[in-house]
Amino acid sequence: MRVLASAPAKIILFGEHSVVYGKPAIAAAIDLRTYVKAEFNKNGRIRIEAKDIRTPGLTVSFSEDQIYFETDYGKAAEVLSYVREAINLVMKEADKQRGVTVSITSQIPVGAGLGSSAAVAVATIGAVSKLFGLELTPEEVAKLGHKVELLVQGASSGIDPTVSAIGGFLYYQKGSFERLPVIELPIVVGYTGSSGSTKELVAKVRKNYEEMPEIIEPILTSMGKLVEKAREVILAEYDREIKFKLLGTLMNINHGLLDALGVSTKSLSDLVYASREAGALGAKITGAGGGGCMYALAPRKQSEVATAIKIAGGMPMITKISREGLRIEEAEK
Numbered sequence: 001m002r003v004l005a006s007a008p009a010k011i012i013l014f015g016e017h018s019v020v021y022g023k024p025a026i027a028a029a030i031d032l033r034t035y036v037k038a039e040f041n042k043n044g045r046i047r048i049e050a051k052d053i054r055t056p057g058l059t060v061s062f063s064e065d066q067i068y069f070e071t072d073y074g075k076a077a078e079v080l081s082y083v084r085e086a087i088n089l090v091m092k093e094a095d096k097q098r099g100v101t102v103s104i105t106s107q108i109p110v111g112a113g114l115g116s117s118a119a120v121a122v123a124t125i126g127a128v129s130k131l132f133g134l135e136l137t138p139e140e141v142a143k144l145g146h147k148v149e150l151l152v153q154g155a156s157s158g159i160d161p162t163v164s165a166i167g168g169f170l171y172y173q174k175g176s177f178e179r180l181p182v183i184e185l186p187i188v189v190g191y192t193g194s195s196g197s198t199k200e201l202v203a204k205v206r207k208n209y210e211e212m213p214e215i216i217e218p219i220l221t222s223m224g225k226l227v228e229k230a231r232e233v234i235l236a237e238y239d240r241e242i243k244f245k246l247l248g249t250l251m252n253i254n255h256g257l258l259d260a261l262g263v264s265t266k267s268l269s270d271l272v273y274a275s276r277e278a279g280a281l282g283a284k285i286t287g288a289g290g291g292g293c294m295y296a297l298a299p300r301k302q303s304e305v306a307t308a309i310k311i312a313g314g315m316p317m318i319t320k321i322s323r324e325g326l327r328i329e330e331a332e333k
């Protein structure tokens with residue numbers, strides 16, 4: 001039997017990092033996907049082929065106590081940890097051990113704040129659980145995806161695996177979510193081309209929090225409050241122009257607070273300011289930061305903002321919200 005599953009990337013519109021501390025956040029799945037094909041093999045090992053992750057042609061096999069590297073790339077085991085943990089968790093859930101080959105192709109830039117780790121975990125859980133005959137709901141897949149991120153990163157709010165498994169536009173807090181109405185958001189994502197590790201950035205914020213809780217706690221509280229305000233604006237009956245203006249202001253405040261937490265970089269802030277100067281109503285980091293992506297809200301100015309991002313040295317991407325989360329593309333007997 002062979003199963004092909006896919007799961008989407010996401011942007012966090014408001015509330016990254018503070019969501020790890022139990023505050024709410026708002027995120028949307030977007031139309032970039034990771035595809036995972038899973039099939040049984042006869043040699044009893046787990047074999048992972050990650051074709052387009054930035055260690056090209058990476059292939060690693062492992063059995064219970066050994067890892068077999070088929071390339072020279074030293075960080076291979078670490079790079080594939082989300083996939084390995086996802087496969088292990090599904091096997092535990094199914095209470096079965098069998099040789100499985102998993103092949104991954106992805107449209108999502110890695111370490112760019114677009115949730116590639118969650119998408120690869122969710123698509124792997126989706127494909128492998130179907131292969132083992134488990135019928136998991138999207139919510140159950142999201143919970144397992146959260147466990148994968150906790151195992152690999154040490155900390156995770158669970159927002160990324162939830163959005164990737166469920167799809168659409170979500171308000172999320174401590175493992176629970178509310179679907180928000182999908183509105184057409186005129187956004188532009190700007191990619192700096194560099195990456196940041198979520199594990200390291202979350203640890204950096206934690207360190208500051210532990211050293212100076214009296215300074216960091218009010219920042220996180222403000223972030224939580226601005227997310228509540230953003231939810232109110234999204235659900236209000238205002239006309240679109242007013243909504244976008246208010247959301248843009250909240251995005252700018254959120255960016256300033258993320259900068260205060262120490263997760264921005266010069267390149268990210270360059271793209272943020274270039275977007276605002278080109279007419280965006282708001283612009284902020286999306287995801288963990290330390291490199292990766294920002295996004296801008298730019299009604300009627302998307303092409304001007306895309307050009308400004310390019311001139312400032314970034315790569316613009318015009319994306320849409322994806323209503324669909326985890327998708328089983330094919331399941332062949």
Ligand SMILES: Nc1ncnc2c1ncn2[C@@H]1O[C@H](COP(=O)(O)OP(=O)(O)O)[C@@H](O)[C@H]1O
Nearest residue numbers: 050079106110111112113114115116117197198
């Ligand atoms: N296509 C892929 N194949 C295998 N692992 C992947 C793939 N995409 C992402 N990952 C895993 O996710 C990690 C990046 O996750 P993270 O630091 O959370 O950044 P982000 O989720 O913002 O892209 C990579 O180092 C790798 O371990």
Ligand SMILES: C[C@@](O)(CCOP(=O)(O)O)CC(=O)O
Nearest residue numbers: 016017113115156157287288
């Ligand atoms: C920083 C954080 O809020 C979002 C991380 O997103 P990404 O891995 O950078 O796409 C962490 C989390 O919510 O678990």
Ligand SMILES: [Mg+2]
Nearest residue numbers: 115117118198
């Ligand atoms: Mg991630």
